[in-house]
Amino acid sequence: MSKPVFLALVCCLGWVSLANGQEFLSGIEWPEPQVVTPGEKPTDAPSDATILIGSEGMSAWKGGDQWKFAEGVATADKGGIETKEEFGDVQVHLEWASPEEVKGRGQGRGNSGIFFMGKYEVQILDSYDNPTYFDGQAGAVYKQSPPMVNAMKKPGEWNTYDIIFNRPVRNDKGDVIAPAHITVLHNGVVLQNSYAVRGSTNWHKPPAYEPHGEKGSIGLQFHGNPVKFRNMWVREIKPIEPTFVPEDTEMVRYKADWSTEKMKTAPAPETSAAPEEKAEPESKPAEPAKEDAKEEK
Template identity: 55%
Template sequence: MTQRLLLTACLLSMAAFTQAQKVNRAGGDPKLSEYWEPEVKVVAPGKTAADAPADAIVLFDGSNTSAWEAKNGGPIKWKVENGAMTVTGGAGEIHTTQGFGDCQLHIEWRTPEVVKGEGQGRGNSGIFLMGKYELQVLDSYNNRTYSNGQAGSIYKQLPPMANASRGPGEWQTYDIIFTAPVFYPDGNVKTQARITVIHNGVLVQNNATIWGSTQYIGIANYEKHGEKEPLILQDHGNPVSFRNIWIRPL
């Protein structure tokens, strides 16, 4: 046997030994730890990360507001133009006609380009998951306010991990993963709600535990509610705009 053949034989032997070690470390046949059913469903993604995937429910596409209604029912009174819907004075909050629980939510928002006010009086609105758990919307660009009340906060509960705000008049994005709370029949909390929020591509809430329903005064607390509840957009008196809203029930 030539030296080259001997070297080749040694290399093949070492490769076989290494493979055998891997199989032994895995406890035998690697196929034993594979499963093929159920097959993972196919979801066609949007053309970009902002576009709704195939299985999403489009809540606002820039013109059609049929997925929303006024607080006391009927058509919304917000201004709809240029692909956005904007809070108008005294129009009131709006909520979805459909209820949601666990979900993935994409929503884009914009505070006024002309800055008026400061702190909580500047570009204020809110997104209420299940109508009860508020993710704050606020112009937090060079605008100091209490940390658990700025953009990206779970209002009056959890401050964001970072201030990722764009300037006034610029469109901003929230990508949200929300896990609804679960209640025992007697109303006690079995599992609290949890939320992950990415603000303009920056993680600001990381699977955070929500303390309870949002309270302006006092400590947040849970009250038993349905497994699916409407999404609410707040009218806080500022002309905040929203566009490209879609949701995936999970």
């Protein structure tokens, strides 16, 4: 069969399939997605981002004047800092470098951290040939979830974090009905894949959820090491909400109280084929009668 004839046959079969089938229409009406202009490079801030560390200094931070800043690079010093603006669910990009001169070991080497809502920490640490407890390595959800792999660059080289943080969801009573989730990419490598956070990431006690608002500051820790930061930006993210949902729709739309909503499953496809008949087990041949082991004397 020639190639043109084959392609024509494929097209005809496709049209027949469309004619015999019926397109699914949910009936849900959606707003047009907002246009966001991306940066020239994937690591550059998109048009709707808030710049936290850029070329303009540390004005976005409480306590930012405690840190050293020069030519777009902030160096941790004298204390932790937190953003003046508060955020809910966010996408964060930051670039960081541990000190080029290696001093200390374990948790005393290139240690910092990024905190969400002041409660949930993604660890920053020089994890290049630096043994420590695994849930304290770079990219760990501190004391809860080790990174799936170690993607650390050499001391002094710039690392990137791309983090998606979803806050915990509470009901009217304040009970957590959906945990916080954290996704971490370190130098483009997935370390945390929508990890369900167990509560505050404490160093001295087990994790537990504590009361806090729906928005909170983003913090950077000073742990005694001059860790450097640059090109840090944040986008607050919100699920797109439909403008109209038919009452009889079979679609299950996003709800904050997902834990109380039963998900609908697709019905099993009908089949007219008769169930396979099970083959009769083959009969085993009769075992020969055992002779009397006793010899006649």
